[in-house]
Amino acid sequence: MNATLLLIAETIDNRVTGTSLEMTGLAQRLAPNMTAMFALAGSDIKTSAEKLAAGTGIPVTAFEGPDLAFPNPEILADLIGSLVEQTDAEIVCYPHTTCGCHAAARTAALMDAPCVPAVESVEKEGDALVFRRSVHNGRLKTTAIPRRRPVVLTLLPGAFKPAGPPAPSDSPPAMTLQKVEKKATGFSPVELTREASGDAALEHADIIVAVGRGIGDPENLGIVNDLARRLPNAAVAASRPLCDLQWLPYSRQVGATGRTVTPRLYIACGISGAQQHVYGMKDSQWIVAVNTDPHATIFSVAHIGVVEDLLTFLPLLAEAYDEMKKA
Ligand SMILES: Cc1cc2nc3c(=O)[nH]c(=O)nc-3n(C[C@H](O)[C@H](O)[C@H](O)COP(=O)(O)OP(=O)(O)OC[C@H]3O[C@@H](n4cnc5c(N)ncnc54)[C@H](O)[C@@H]3O)c2cc1C
Structure with a gap:
């Protein structure tokens, strides 16, 4: 059986962000040895989850609950930790954004897994995966080979182009909706404000x-x-x-x-x-x-x-x- 690549799509107002779709480029890069699946969260997420599955050809697990109206990396990381156990995912990938980095660090800590942030490219060398990223504002490149799985990544925006649309199919990929109960957490986002300026x-x-x-x-x-x-x-x-x-x-x-x-x-x-x-x-x-x-x-x-x-x-x-x- 193929190993699972778990892609965590970020949402704003229950809509999937453009940078999240770039992770399909990573899925394409690692196919056919790895099979991708998406996970995402929101307070009213069913429609976006179905659209994501149909638009990418990748199965989706969607978490829906009142606490997920705003990005909450703590709750998300806990949910993803359980999903990794259920799916035996070998790679967990978040977009390299503020919330993505927050959730990735917590996911890695919960699972005692290696964490490689800001990945720009991935190569396969035999059974090993080689991750490259920039440090010191691009002056130096580092190469990392995680020695155990699962490994948690964040993918730098712009590093991968989204894969093209999936081949036409009679049966769309599965979308599973899981309801999430209200839960007390140490981190509680209370508001999401848009930039007021109409500066164009x-x-x-x-x-x-x-x-x-x-x-x-x-x-x-x-x-x-x-x-x-x-x-x-x-x-x-x-x-x-x-x-x-x-x-x-x-x-x-x-x-x-x-x-x-x-x-x-x-x-x-x-x-x-x-x-x-x-x-x-x-x-x-x-x-x-x-x-x-x-x-x-x-x-x-x-x-x-x-x-x-x-x-x-x-x-x-x-x-x-x-x-x-x-x-
Ligand atoms: C998740 C995430 C998202 C990010 N998003 C963005 C983003 O959208 N946009 C963005 O810009 N950054 C973003 N960053 C930050 C980014 O990584 C860099 O830190 C930032 O772009 C560096 O800004 P800078 O080039 O102004 O500063 P520095 O990297 O400090 O560079 C300053 C430069 O000025 C030169 N310099 C110094 N004095 C002079 C002088 N007198 N005359 C001419 N040159 C001089 C130096 O040689 C140096 O090259 C993001 C970082 C993260 C982690």
Whole structure:
């Protein structure tokens, strides 16, 4: 019998997220030696579970209960722990998101299983599975071979493309619904709020000047705003640390947990090029990267690389642009 690959789909408002579907790419990669099944949770999840089974051709176990209206990694990890025992799953895979990482760590701890977060690729070497991932913002790669099963993974957004639609079949894959009673837990999410801003500046911009931690100080943002103001139809974006610091609103964050943008020109200033950032901007038509570190990972996706202090380069670029317009 084939080993089971258990994929845990994440939901928001009882709908499956796009990054969850990327796990079908992992299922395709590990087939035919492993058979995939999905698990997901929500307060009113039946319709999404049926849609997931029909759309992927993968059987689904859905957990439904009042406590599952908001993502609750503690309850989810407990449910998944029991499901792993029932199915003898050898690999348990969550998306590499805040809730996915939380639930993966708890699942691994409950089962005393090895945990490999932020997986970017998987190779088969004989009976062993070899997992690769980046560390130190993409400067180094590590390789891990778990020595026992089950193993719990989180899959980095963008690392795998979703598998195509399943071959037509007369019998859709099974969908099993399990009701979950109310349960006291140490972790209790109470609210899920959406970003209030209707800021669509990034979606409509032809040019994006994106700024990262290399800016050093919020006072230096003036230089970036100044350049963006001069360029036609340009907007300012940021890497996640700047939004976490509240130097720019989250509506300007580009990346796996922010916006995906495809402007004509993306100028990445003081951004190292971590995979989570690159995920959101790699399909821009032209990418210019400005970084003091000649080995920064961002240069591997840039069409033009400028090894320079952004505080020196951006004012010169603004000046040169003005001169060019006058000429
Ligand atoms: C689940 C998860 C989701 C994530 N989602 C996102 C996301 O959506 N978007 C995102 O951006 N990140 C995301 N991250 C964070 C991501 O992993 C990186 O930590 C982040 O992108 C790094 O931001 P940065 O490049 O600005 O900072 P750093 O990695 O610190 O890089 C700063 C860069 O600036 C350069 N520099 C320093 N001084 C100067 C100067 N004066 N001039 C020019 N260059 C200079 C440095 O050489 C360095 O390369 C996520 C992480 C996790 C775990």
